[in-house]
Amino acid sequence: MFFQFNENETLPGALSCYHKYTSNDLLYSTSPIDNTLLARVSCINAEQYEKFVQIAQENFLKWRNIPAPQRGIFVKRFGQEVQNKKGELAQLITLEMGKPIRESLGEVQEIIDICDFAVGLSRQLYGLTIQSERPEHKMIENWHPLGLVGIITAFNFPMAVWAWNSTISWVCGNVNIWKPSEKTPLCALALHKIVSNLVREMNLPDISFVFTGDYKIGEQLSLDKRIQLISATGSTRMGRQVARNVASRLGKYLLELGGNNAIIITESADFNLVIPSVVFGAIGTAGQRCTSTRRLIIQESIYERVKEALVHAYKQVKIGDPNDEQYHYGPLIDENAVILYEKSIQSAVFHGGKLLYGGKRIESSELKSKNYVLPTLIEVEKDNPIVQEETFAPILYLLKYKTIQEAIEINNQVAQGLSSAIMTLNLRESELFTSQNGSDCGIANINIGTSGAEIGGAFGGEKDTGGGRESGSDSWKNYMRRQTTTINYGINLPLAQGIKFEI
Numbered sequence: 001m002f003f004q005f006n007e008n009e010t011l012p013g014a015l016s017c018y019h020k021y022t023s024n025d026l027l028y029s030t031s032p033i034d035n036t037l038l039a040r041v042s043c044i045n046a047e048q049y050e051k052f053v054q055i056a057q058e059n060f061l062k063w064r065n066i067p068a069p070q071r072g073i074f075v076k077r078f079g080q081e082v083q084n085k086k087g088e089l090a091q092l093i094t095l096e097m098g099k100p101i102r103e104s105l106g107e108v109q110e111i112i113d114i115c116d117f118a119v120g121l122s123r124q125l126y127g128l129t130i131q132s133e134r135p136e137h138k139m140i141e142n143w144h145p146l147g148l149v150g151i152i153t154a155f156n157f158p159m160a161v162w163a164w165n166s167t168i169s170w171v172c173g174n175v176n177i178w179k180p181s182e183k184t185p186l187c188a189l190a191l192h193k194i195v196s197n198l199v200r201e202m203n204l205p206d207i208s209f210v211f212t213g214d215y216k217i218g219e220q221l222s223l224d225k226r227i228q229l230i231s232a233t234g235s236t237r238m239g240r241q242v243a244r245n246v247a248s249r250l251g252k253y254l255l256e257l258g259g260n261n262a263i264i265i266t267e268s269a270d271f272n273l274v275i276p277s278v279v280f281g282a283i284g285t286a287g288q289r290c291t292s293t294r295r296l297i298i299q300e301s302i303y304e305r306v307k308e309a310l311v312h313a314y315k316q317v318k319i320g321d322p323n324d325e326q327y328h329y330g331p332l333i334d335e336n337a338v339i340l341y342e343k344s345i346q347s348a349v350f351h352g353g354k355l356l357y358g359g360k361r362i363e364s365s366e367l368k369s370k371n372y373v374l375p376t377l378i379e380v381e382k383d384n385p386i387v388q389e390e391t392f393a394p395i396l397y398l399l400k401y402k403t404i405q406e407a408i409e410i411n412n413q414v415a416q417g418l419s420s421a422i423m424t425l426n427l428r429e430s431e432l433f434t435s436q437n438g439s440d441c442g443i444a445n446i447n448i449g450t451s452g453a454e455i456g457g458a459f460g461g462e463k464d465t466g467g468g469r470e471s472g473s474d475s476w477k478n479y480m481r482r483q484t485t486t487i488n489y490g491i492n493l494p495l496a497q498g499i500k501f502e503i
């Protein structure tokens with residue numbers, strides 16, 4: 001593997017491309033597959049923090065003057081390097097985070113795709129020209145780099161989420177500081193190694209930093225006035241704290257937080273599409289995607305049929321070593337995640353839910369850790385408090401509805417607003433679902449599930465999901481500052497709104 005580590009070595013966690021330091025505070029990276037210690041990674045200390053933020057500030061002054069299409073060439077080369085190491089990077093994701101190798105390959109592909117997107121953007125990043133009300137005047141909009149961008153990421157997409165942010169932020173002219181999840185530092189260090197080799201080879205300023213550590217480093221970045229944008233991905237609890245801290249210094253933030261995603265299954269749904277999209281949505285990545293399907297809202301006339309088909313499908317699900325492609329999913333991230341899975345099931349049943357399938361941890365001598373759980377189906381009423389919660393595990397709640405209006409109401413009745421979907425061949429239903437009277441989520445799909453977004457669209461959600469948009473469409477505008485300029489090319493000085501002023 002291009003990225004080596006062993007148990008007796010402590011990896012430097014506070015990295016710029018040219019400087020390496022170690023400190024006494026350590027992160028322990030453990031594989032959820034068998035709980036082995038993969039590596040100890042040092043956390044950044046106060047002195048390193050200060051030094052690297054200063055270097056980042058100095059380097060921003062150089063990077064912002066490199067034309068955007070040339071910045072794009074760096075991103076293009078980065079994408080090629082990732083392509084060359086696709087298999088090894090995917091293996092590392094599976095080892096450290098535990099997602100199935102097929103999905104890890106998909107995650108690395110997302111990095112390659114967003115690089116392509118960012119390279120195209122590097123020749124665009126355009127503003128408007130606007131008609132002026134004054135004779136011989138015109139207005140234009142310029143977009144300028146922001147400065148330093150702090151990227152805080154979650155464990156479940158330990159590489160791709162950083163790439164969504166960093167590649168676009170780079171072509172926009174910013175220098176990035178990455179605070180990866182404390183659960184997946186090796187994924188961050190592996191990508192950082194690719195960046196740092198490339199920066200050196202291309203003789204560029206140091207434009208990427210990794211600050212390893214726990215939430216306290218994230219807090220420090222959020223409170224630091226020198227960081228122009230904090231882009232934070234993780235739980236709603238974390239997002240509230242980041243929002244408070246960044247707002248206290250009137251900074252900018254972009255939040256990508258928890259989801260509680262539903263699929264509405266209507267009477268006209270194509271059954272060939274329903275079961276595969278629901279099962280992938282609910283159990284893919286062991287239910288640890290922000291877009292995982294957590295609720296199924298089923299029309300009462302087809303409820304029993306959907307329920308039976310799902311129970312049948314769930315019996316076929318294979319759980320085991322995520323490196324082995326025969327298994328549909330592997331372990332949850334850690335013991336704590338299993339406890340939360342068990343507690344959610346208890347709570348659902350306590351409040352009247354009926355367990356249809358699964359509901360427990362898998363005890364098997366063939367599995368090398370106790371982090372594996374059964375996929376779970378629970379029938380609930382819409383007022384069961386558990387349907388308000390995002391549990392990061394493969395639990396799916398089944399609910400009944402009578403009318404499409406009621407289905408949309410149930411879809412929207414949770415605090416989160418990330419992803420949603422409807423399975424229907426009825427034009428009126430699909431149009432209603434995506435209208436202003438329909439789903440209140442950032443993503444509203446038709447005849448596909450809630451997860452597996454492409455990078456070309458803007459990704460993110462409303463309400464407790466935080467309101468941010470990343471990745472495609474015009475999300476790049478988050479990483480730049482807008483400047484409006486009015487130009488007078490005449491010999492008179494008329495004032496706007498017809499105001500007369502003489503001197």
Ligand code: NAD
Pocket residue numbers: 152153154155156157161179180181182213214215216217218219222233234235236237238239241242256257258259289290291390392418460465
């Ligand atoms: P988490 O909130 O525990 O941690 C995420 C990151 O935030 C980590 O790097 C952590 O160190 C940091 N952090 C925690 N508290 C902080 C604070 N007060 N200030 C600054 N940083 C802080 O989340 P997790 O368990 O790693 O990930 C799962 C969550 O992430 C789920 O809720 C999931 O829905 C969400 N998620 C959302 C998206 C999205 O795009 N909407 C994508 C992936 C994951």
